[in-house]
Amino acid sequence: MTSVITGIGMLAATGIGTEALWEAVREGRPGIKQISRFDATGYGGGLGGEITEFDAATWVESRVLVQTDLWTHLALAATKMALDDARLDPAATDDPYAVGVTTSASSGGNIFGQREIHSLWSQGPRHVGPYQSIAWFYAACTGQMSIAHGAKGPCGVIATEAAGGLDALAHSRRVIRRGTPAMITGGTEAPLGPYALVCQLAGGLLSRTAQLADAYAPFTTRACGYVPGEGGAVLVLEDSQAARQRDATAIAEISGWGAAFAGRVPAGAHDHAGWAKTTPALARAIRAALADARIDATDISMVFADGVGIPHADAAEAAALHAALGAHAASVPVALPKAGFGRLHAGSATIDTALAALALRDGVVPPAPGINDPDPALGLRLVTGEARTVQGRHALVVSRGTGGFASALVLSRTT
Amino acid sequence: MTRRVAVTGIGVVAPGGIGTKAFWSLLSSGRTATGPITLFDPTGFRSRVAAQCDFNAQAEGLTPTEVRRLDRHIQFALVAAREALRDADLDLSTVSDRAGVTMGTAVGSTIRLEQEYVIASDSGRHWLADPHHALPFLDQSLVPSTLAAEVACAAGIGGPAMTVSTGCTSGLDSIGYAYQLIEDGVADVMIAGASDAPISPISVACFDAIRATTARNDDPAHASRPFDAGRDGFVIAEGGAVLILEELDTARARGARIYCEIGGFATRGNAYHMTGLTREGLEMSAAIDDALRQARLNPEDVGYVNAHGSGTKQNDRHETAAVKRSLGAHAYRTPMSSIKSMVGHSLGAIGAIELVACVLAMQHALLPPTANYETPDPDCDLDYIPNVARQRQADAVLSVGSGFGGFQSAVVLDRLGRRP
Amino acid sequence: MSDTTLDLTYLASVVTRCAGVPTSASALADDPDFNDLGVDSLGLLGIVTELENQLQVTLPEGAEKAERPSQLIDFVINRSVRRS
Numbered sequence: 001m002t003s004v005i006t007g008i009g010m011l012a013a014t015g016i017g018t019e020a021l022w023e024a025v026r027e028g029r030p031g032i033k034q035i036s037r038f039d040a041t042g043y044g045g046g047l048g049g050e051i052t053e054f055d056a057a058t059w060v061e062s063r064v065l066v067q068t069d070l071w072t073h074l075a076l077a078a079t080k081m082a083l084d085d086a087r088l089d090p091a092a093t094d095d096p097y098a099v100g101v102t103t104s105a106s107s108g109g110n111i112f113g114q115r116e117i118h119s120l121w122s123q124g125p126r127h128v129g130p131y132q133s134i135a136w137f138y139a140a141c142t143g144q145m146s147i148a149h150g151a152k153g154p155c156g157v158i159a160t161e162a163a164g165g166l167d168a169l170a171h172s173r174r175v176i177r178r179g180t181p182a183m184i185t186g187g188t189e190a191p192l193g194p195y196a197l198v199c200q201l202a203g204g205l206l207s208r209t210a211q212l213a214d215a216y217a218p219f220t221t222r223a224c225g226y227v228p229g230e231g232g233a234v235l236v237l238e239d240s241q242a243a244r245q246r247d248a249t250a251i252a253e254i255s256g257w258g259a260a261f262a263g264r265v266p267a268g269a270h271d272h273a274g275w276a277k278t279t280p281a282l283a284r285a286i287r288a289a290l291a292d293a294r295i296d297a298t299d300i301s302m303v304f305a306d307g308v309g310i311p312h313a314d315a316a317e318a319a320a321l322h323a324a325l326g327a328h329a330a331s332v333p334v335a336l337p338k339a340g341f342g343r344l345h346a347g348s349a350t351i352d353t354a355l356a357a358l359a360l361r362d363g364v365v366p367p368a369p370g371i372n373d374p375d376p377a378l379g380l381r382l383v384t385g386e387a388r389t390v391q392g393r394h395a396l397v398v399s400r401g402t403g404g405f406a407s408a409l410v411l412s413r414t415t
Numbered sequence: 416m417t418r419r420v421a422v423t424g425i426g427v428v429a430p431g432g433i434g435t436k437a438f439w440s441l442l443s444s445g446r447t448a449t450g451p452i453t454l455f456d457p458t459g460f461r462s463r464v465a466a467q468c469d470f471n472a473q474a475e476g477l478t479p480t481e482v483r484r485l486d487r488h489i490q491f492a493l494v495a496a497r498e499a500l501r502d503a504d505l506d507l508s509t510v511s512d513r514a515g516v517t518m519g520t521a522v523g524s525t526i527r528l529e530q531e532y533v534i535a536s537d538s539g540r541h542w543l544a545d546p547h548h549a550l551p552f553l554d555q556s557l558v559p560s561t562l563a564a565e566v567a568c569a570a571g572i573g574g575p576a577m578t579v580s581t582g583c584t585s586g587l588d589s590i591g592y593a594y595q596l597i598e599d600g601v602a603d604v605m606i607a608g609a610s611d612a613p614i615s616p617i618s619v620a621c622f623d624a625i626r627a628t629t630a631r632n633d634d635p636a637h638a639s640r641p642f643d644a645g646r647d648g649f650v651i652a653e654g655g656a657v658l659i660l661e662e663l664d665t666a667r668a669r670g671a672r673i674y675c676e677i678g679g680f681a682t683r684g685n686a687y688h689m690t691g692l693t694r695e696g697l698e699m700s701a702a703i704d705d706a707l708r709q710a711r712l713n714p715e716d717v718g719y720v721n722a723h724g725s726g727t728k729q730n731d732r733h734e735t736a737a738v739k740r741s742l743g744a745h746a747y748r749t750p751m752s753s754i755k756s757m758v759g760h761s762l763g764a765i766g767a768i769e770l771v772a773c774v775l776a777m778q779h780a781l782l783p784p785t786a787n788y789e790t791p792d793p794d795c796d797l798d799y800i801p802n803v804a805r806q807r808q809a810d811a812v813l814s815v816g817s818g819f820g821g822f823q824s825a826v827v828l829d830r831l832g833r834r835p
Numbered sequence: 836m837s838d839t840t841l842d843l844t845y846l847a848s849v850v851t852r853c854a855g856v857p858t859s860a861s862a863l864a865d866d867p868d869f870n871d872l873g874v875d876s877l878g879l880l881g882i883v884t885e886l887e888n889q890l891q892v893t894l895p896e897g898a899e900k901a902e903r904p905s906q907l908i909d910f911v912i913n914r915s916v917r918r919s
Binding site: 038039042043044067097100101105106107108113114116117118119120121122123124125126128129130132133134137138139140142143144146147149150151152153154155156157158159160161164167171174177178194195196197198199200201202203204205259260261263264265267268281284345401402403404405407 | 459460461512515516521522523528529531532533535536538539540542543544545546549550551552553554555556557558559560561563564565567568571572573574575576577578579580581582585588592595596599616617619620621622623624625627681682683684685686687688689690698701818819820821822
C-alpha cells in the first residue's frame with residue numbers, strides 16, 4: 001500500500017502558488033528583505049521572508065478570517081491550492097471519512113495570540129475575545145482545514161519544530177495504510193511578529209545582521225544564523241490505488257521515512273557538543289529512511305538539506321550526510337531553496353518535500369539563492385548559480401528540529 | 416503478523432494526587448480536587464474555579480535550573496515519566512534507539528509565554544515587545560515540541576520523539592500515535608503521555624469569553640458536574656500522565672508486569688465547527704466504532720466507558736448520543752463515568768490522565784464515579800456511576816475524547832488474555 | 836436600566852468586524868435571524884464582547900444567545916448594567 005502525492009499547494013516570500021514559487025525557486029530568486037509590516041529594526045537584523053503580496057481575503061471567507069491568525073490563512077490558502085491541484089473535494093466523496101488532515105505545527109497563531117494577551121494585560125480580561133480559544137492553539141490549522149473542506153477522516157497535529165513537516169507526512173502515510181484513502185498534509189508558519197521574534201531571538205540562532213547578502217547563508221563560512229520566513233505547503237497524500245481509481249496524477253511517492261532523537265537539546269549557536277550530537281541522530285534517520293524505501297545511498301539523486309545556517313549546525317549536518325550516504329555524499333547534488341525565503345519552521349520540511357517532488361518531476365535541482373561560495377570543508381556539492389539538470393528516481397529530504405529532532409524522508413518517482 | 420502493544424508502566428501528576436497511589440485514592444473515594452484558582456489572582460474573571468496540582472517542584476526532585484528552564488507543564492511531564500519508567504522497571508539503555516516518545520499538549524508553555532510577555536511588553540504597554548529582557552531559552556517556550564524533547568532527553572531515548580498537539584484529544588491521540596508506531600515496527604518501546612498547565616490569565620480569559628467554563632464560583636468543590644442537569648461548563652485543570660507502551664512479545668520476554676493491552680485507537684474530525692458540537696455525535700460514534708472494530712469487541716464486551724464528560728451542556732449531550740449510537744441498547748447496561756468531575760479538565764493532558772485511571776480501574780476492579788451527580792438530565796440518561804465508585808471487573812475499557820477543532824478520539828484498553 | 840443607545844449602523848459595523856459577516860444597517864433593519872445572516876455562536880460572542888467593551892456595559896447571560904438584532908438591542912438598552 002503506497003502513498004503518493006497527488007496535489008501540491010505552497011507559498012513563500014518569492015511566490016504564491018506552486019507554479020509561481022517553483023519558478024522563483026528554479027531561478028534562485030532571493031526573497032528575504034526588511035520586515036515591512038512593523039518596525040522590526042529592534043529585532044536582530046529586522047529581516048524576514050515576508051509574503052508581502054499575500055491577500056488573505058482572496059483565500060479565506062470573512063467569517064473565518066476574523067477568527068484565525070495569518071498562520072491559518074496561509075494554511076487554508078495552501079490547502080485550497082493543493083485540493084484544486086489534486087482535483088479532490090473531500091465533501092463530495094461517498095465516504096464522509098475518506099479524507100483526513102495532518103498538520104505540522106510550531107509557534108502557532110503568533111500575532112493573534114499576542115494581540116489577545118496584549119489586550120488582557122493592557123485593558124483587562126474582558127477584552128479577550130471569543131476567538132482566542134481557537135486561533136492561537138497548535139491545532140487551529142488542522143481544525144479549520146477540516147471544517148473548510150468537510151474532511152472528517154483522522155485529523156492530527158505533530159510538533160517537532162522544523163522536522164515536523166516530514167513527521168506529519170509519515171504520520172499521514174501510517175493513517176493511509178490503515179484504510180483512509182487520502183490525507184491533506186502540510187505545515188505553515190507565520191513567525192514574523194514582535195513577540196514571536198523576541199522568543200526566537202532568545203534562542204541565539206537568528207541572524208543579527210541587516211546585510212541581506214549575508215543574513216542567511218547556510219553551508220558557507222559566512223553563515224551567522226538564519227532568517228525566519230512565513231509560508232509553507234500543503235500536499236494531498238493518497239493511497240496509490242485510490243488515486244489510480246479516480247485518475248489522479250501521482251507526482252511522487254513517499255517511499256521512506258526515519259526519525260531519531262539527538263539526546264541533547266542544542267542550546268544556541270555555540271553549543272558545539274549539542275549540534276554534534278545531531279550527526280548520529282540524523283544519520284540514523286537517513287539510514288532508516290533508505291531502508292524503509294528499500295534503496296541504497298547511491299540511488300539518491302538529490303538532497304534537500306536542512307541548512308540551519310549556523311557553522312556548527314551545518315558541519316554536523318554535513319557529517320551526517322557523509323556518515324549515512326558514504327562516498328556518494330560528496331557527489332550528490334544538494335539543494336537549499338530555503339536560503340531564498342527563510343526558515344519556515346513548521347512549514348520548512350513540507351515545502352522542501354513539495355520542491356523535491358517537483359525537482360524529481362522536472363529533472364532539475366534548484367540553486368541555493370545568494371550562495372556562490374559553499375564551504376569546501378563540508379565536502380558537499382551544493383547547487384549554486386543555476387539550476388542543474390538531474391535525472392534520477394529518488395530524492396532525500398532532511399530536517400532537524402531545534403530540541404534534538406532529526407528526520408529524513410525519501411521521495412520517489414512513480415513513473 | 417500484527418505486533419501487539421502492552422501497557423507496562425504508569426505515572427501521573429494530578430490535582431488531588433501526585434503519583435498513582437494518591438491519584439487512585441482520590442478517584443476511588445469520589446472526592447473532588449476542584450477549588451478556587453490560587454495560581455494567580457482571578458479577580459475580574461468570570462470563572463474563578465480550577466483543579467490545581469499541589470506541586471512542589473523541589474520536593475519532586477527537580478533542580479532549580481530545571482525549574483527556571485522548564486514551563487510548569489514540562490515539570491509535570493518529567494515527574495510523571497519518571498514514575499512510569501520506575502513502574503515499568505525498564506532499563507532504557509538496552510533499547511535506546513528502539514525507544515521513542517509521544518507527548519501531548521494543547522497549550523504548551525502558556526504560563527511561561529504569558530509571564531514573559533508581561534515583562535517584554537511592560538504589562539501590555541508596548542506592542543513592540545523588548546527582546547532585551549527575554550530569558551535566554553524563551554524560544555523553547557514558543558513551541559510545543561519542547562515537551563517531547565525534554566522527556567526524551569531525560570529518558571535518554573534515541574528513537575522518534577514527537578509532540579502531539581490536537582487540543583483536548585492530545586492525551587488520547589498521543590497514546591494512539593505511540594501504539595501505531597509500535598504496531599508498525601518503528602519502535603519497540605514508547606513513552607507516551609501528555610501534560611498541560613493552562614491555569615494562566617490568558618487561558619482562563621479565553622474560556623470566559625466563550626462561556627465554556629463554570630461560573631459556579633461560590634461552590635468550587637461541586638462545580639464540575641458532568642451529565643448533571645445543573646452543569647454549566649468545565650473546570651479548568653492542570654496535570655500530566657505517562658504510560659509506558661511496549662511491544663507485547665518484548666515485554667513478555669523481559670518478564671514485564673503487563674497491565675493491559677492497547678486494543679485500538681481511532682480518531683475523526685467533525686468538520687462542523689471549531690467549538691460547537693452536533694446533537695447526534697456521528698463522528699465520535701465513528702471513532703468509537705473503529706476502535707472497537709480494531710479491538711474485535713462487540714458493544715456488549717465493553718465493561719466501562721471513561722467519558723470525555725467535560726461538564727458543558729453540549730458535550731455531555733453529544734457524547735451520550737454518540738455512545739448510544741455505538742453501543743446500542745448495551746449503552747444502558749454499560750457504566751460510564753467522567754473523572755473530570757474530580758480532577759477537572761486539563762485540556763491536552765486529560766486523555767492520558769484518564770487512560771491511567773482506566774488502567775487503575777482494570778487493576779483494582781473498581782470503576783471511578785462521576786462526582787457531583789445530583790439531578791438527571793433527560794438528554795443524558797445512561798448509568799454515569801453516580802458519586803460512588805463501583806466494584807466491577809472491566810475486561811475491556813473504552814475511553815473517549817472530544818476537543819476544539821472538531822477532534823473526536825477513542826482508545827480501547829483490553830485485559831491481556833481477553834483476546835486470544 | 837441604562838441610557839445606552841445602539842444604532843443599526845454601529846451594530847452593523849460591529850457585526851462586520853467582529854463576526855466577519857459583512858452587513859449593513861438596512862439589512863439589520865429587517866431584523867433577520869442571526870443564523871440566516873451567517874452569524875454563528877462564536878460570532879455572536881464576538882459581537883457581545885465588543886459591545887460590552889465599547890459601550891462599557893455588562894450584558895446579562897443569555898445575550899449571546901440572542902436570535903435576532905432586535906433581541907440583542909433590547910439586551911443592550913434595557914437589560915445591561917453600566918460598568919464602573
